[in-house]
Amino acid sequence: MDWLTPQEWQAVTLSLRVSLWAVAASLPLGIFVAYALARWRFPGHALLNGVVHLPLILPPVVTGYLLLLGFGRRGIFGAPLAEWFGIVFAFRWTGAALAAAVMAFPLMVRTIRLSIEAVDPRLEQAASTLGAGRLATFATVTLPLILPGVIAGSIIAFAKAMGEFGATITFVSNIPGATQTLPTAIYSELQVPGGEAQAARLVMVAIGIALAALLASEWLGRAVARRISGS
Amino acid sequence: MTLSVALKQSFEDFSLNLAFTAGPGVTALFGRSGAGKTTVVNAVAGLLRPDHGRISVDERLLLDTAEGVFLPPYRRRVGYVFQDARLFPHLSVGGNLDYGRRFAPRAERPSPARVDEVVALLGIGALLDRRPGALSGGERQRVALGRAILSAPRLLLLDEPLAALDEARKSEILPYLEGLRDLGLPILYVSHSAAEIARLASHVVMLEAGRITAAGPAEAVLSDPASAGALGRETGALIHARVEAQDSDGLARLATPAGPIWVARPDLPPGAQVRLRILAQEVMLATEAPKGISALNVLMGQIDHIGEEADGSVLVRLRLGEEAAILSRITARSRRALDLAPGRHVYAILKSVSIAEVSRG
Numbered sequence: 001m002d003w004l005t006p007q008e009w010q011a012v013t014l015s016l017r018v019s020l021w022a023v024a025a026s027l028p029l030g031i032f033v034a035y036a037l038a039r040w041r042f043p044g045h046a047l048l049n050g051v052v053h054l055p056l057i058l059p060p061v062v063t064g065y066l067l068l069l070g071f072g073r074r075g076i077f078g079a080p081l082a083e084w085f086g087i088v089f090a091f092r093w094t095g096a097a098l099a100a101a102v103m104a105f106p107l108m109v110r111t112i113r114l115s116i117e118a119v120d121p122r123l124e125q126a127a128s129t130l131g132a133g134r135l136a137t138f139a140t141v142t143l144p145l146i147l148p149g150v151i152a153g154s155i156i157a158f159a160k161a162m163g164e165f166g167a168t169i170t171f172v173s174n175i176p177g178a179t180q181t182l183p184t185a186i187y188s189e190l191q192v193p194g195g196e197a198q199a200a201r202l203v204m205v206a207i208g209i210a211l212a213a214l215l216a217s218e219w220l221g222r223a224v225a226r227r228i229s230g231s
Numbered sequence: 232m233t234l235s236v237a238l239k240q241s242f243e244d245f246s247l248n249l250a251f252t253a254g255p256g257v258t259a260l261f262g263r264s265g266a267g268k269t270t271v272v273n274a275v276a277g278l279l280r281p282d283h284g285r286i287s288v289d290e291r292l293l294l295d296t297a298e299g300v301f302l303p304p305y306r307r308r309v310g311y312v313f314q315d316a317r318l319f320p321h322l323s324v325g326g327n328l329d330y331g332r333r334f335a336p337r338a339e340r341p342s343p344a345r346v347d348e349v350v351a352l353l354g355i356g357a358l359l360d361r362r363p364g365a366l367s368g369g370e371r372q373r374v375a376l377g378r379a380i381l382s383a384p385r386l387l388l389l390d391e392p393l394a395a396l397d398e399a400r401k402s403e404i405l406p407y408l409e410g411l412r413d414l415g416l417p418i419l420y421v422s423h424s425a426a427e428i429a430r431l432a433s434h435v436v437m438l439e440a441g442r443i444t445a446a447g448p449a450e451a452v453l454s455d456p457a458s459a460g461a462l463g464r465e466t467g468a469l470i471h472a473r474v475e476a477q478d479s480d481g482l483a484r485l486a487t488p489a490g491p492i493w494v495a496r497p498d499l500p501p502g503a504q505v506r507l508r509i510l511a512q513e514v515m516l517a518t519e520a521p522k523g524i525s526a527l528n529v530l531m532g533q534i535d536h537i538g539e540e541a542d543g544s545v546l547v548r549l550r551l552g553e554e555a556a557i558l559s560r561i562t563a564r565s566r567r568a569l570d571l572a573p574g575r576h577v578y579a580i581l582k583s584v585s586i587a588e589v590s591r592g
Contacts, residue, residue: 123317123319126319133303
């Protein structure tokens with residue numbers, strides 16, 4: 001598409017890649033945390049709930065700063081991860097994905113938790129009397145029933161990840177071709193005098209992706225709900 | 232197979248303390264709501280972990296708080312039919328039926344032929360592709376029953392499976408429940424309906440406020456005046472009988488330990504074993520042989536118990552021969568007028584007799 005410059009095009013594809021990875025990689029943990037918060041009572045329940053929600057209430061710059069401390073080259077987690085697994089976050093697209101995942105996590109967990117709380121635990125009891133262990137019960141009863149919630153949580157997390165700005169730019173900066181995402185690209189273009197017209201094209205792309213995600217979520221959610229109720 | 236249960240559990244508003252055993256066949260847990268019936272069943276299923284208790288099926292220990300044994304529900308092999316069915320809404324009827332079967336040990340997993348057999352027994356063959364949401368209450372309970380049976384359980388728990396259904400649906404399902412007795416499993420049947428119990432149970436455990444007030448064969452427990460408090464208007468004797476002959480005018484002659492009794496049931500084949508339920512309020516007493524009355528069944532017996540009930544009525548137990556007894560509920564005024572006392576011989580006039588259960592052959 002030649003109505004976007006190669007650099008803009010890069011920002012769009014990078015944003016999509018960052019957001020998809022952010023959602024895909026955090027989804028299993030998100031489901032687990034949502035389940036724990038919804039179904040288990042344990043010491044530290046309130047603490048876990050607070051930590052999960054922290055990115056929602058902290059200024060994004062602060063979250064980005066904390067990520068820098070934790071997952072930078074010399075960070076508490078960043079250094080061993082780079083040394084043992086060769087996973088580097090600092091100033092890479094992976095870092096942008098991490099920042100997006102952390103920022104979107106509370107929204108994902110909240111949505112999935114609500115759907116888990118809507119599942120009648122007596123159905124899970126019935127499964128256990130029929131011989132299904134905890135994991136089997138989750139896989140065969142709980143998960144199919146919360147699928148609409150999981151889809152909704154993923155879409156909302158995806159949308160949040162697409163729009164993430166503050167934590168991303170703080171943590172991995174705004175390097176064209178490496179860490180420049182759709183929002184930071186719009187921001188950069190706006191920094192240039194008279195850049196509004198150029199930014200408008202990216203803004204349209206952003207609106208288009210958001211709308212498409214919304215429609216996809218509606219359609220998927222309805223299809224899954226239909227499959228569950230069988231009507 | 233025998234189920235042994237001993238439980239002790241304190242709740243905020245009441246405490247449970249009981250012990251009983253249940254062999255193959257239907258053992259009814261009977262009592263008012265709040266008596267602790269569902270608590271017992273949930274403890275047996277492992278859905279509730281009691282403070283103190285021991286539960287075993289034959290030698291297999293499901294729970295022993297003294298030894299620190301607690302088998303989780305999914306390892307107990309207990310088929311539980313809930314009052315509200317609890318079918319999985321995202322699975323078809325076939326998927327629900329297959330659910331427990333998938334988790335049964337390979338060696339005991341019901342064969343496809345056995346599945347067909349159970350489906351036919353429960354009359355749910357036409358529903359296999361439907362979703363639970365599209366089923367009637369009675370159909371749902373039958374599917375839940377099938378799902379439990381096909382999990383190859385060592386024990387069946389039925390928690391008021393008929394309570395949520397109207398009379399028509401109840402009579403639709405009762406025959407299927409009667410069929411369960413042939414499985415040879417211990418079946419715990421929770422109910423607060425004396426009619427259901429008279430029809431299904433071989434043994435009865437009466438519960439009141441977490442304690443067992445009576446336990447034993449259904450005939451003995453239901454015919455015991457001590458049970459009247461819990462049974463109320465449903466108080467009545469249960470008597471075994473055999474169909475001796477069909478008279479030409481449509482009456483069946485039954486041989487009972489209390490002597491011959493006639494019932495208007497031309498459909499009963501001679502030789503069939505039946506169980507008679509004679510409600511206490513359907514029995515009149517007379518001190519002399521009544522003449523010129525329409526009642527067919529008049530039996531003579533000896534009073535061996537008279538007790539005043541909480542509602543002011545008087546419950547009289549009459550011995551009829553060696554093994555049988557019936558109950559009669561009369562007013563305190565009648566008791567005084569007839570000067571009834573233990574030891575007196577009186578006539579019992581049965582206004583109606585219902586057949587609670589039939590096993591042919």
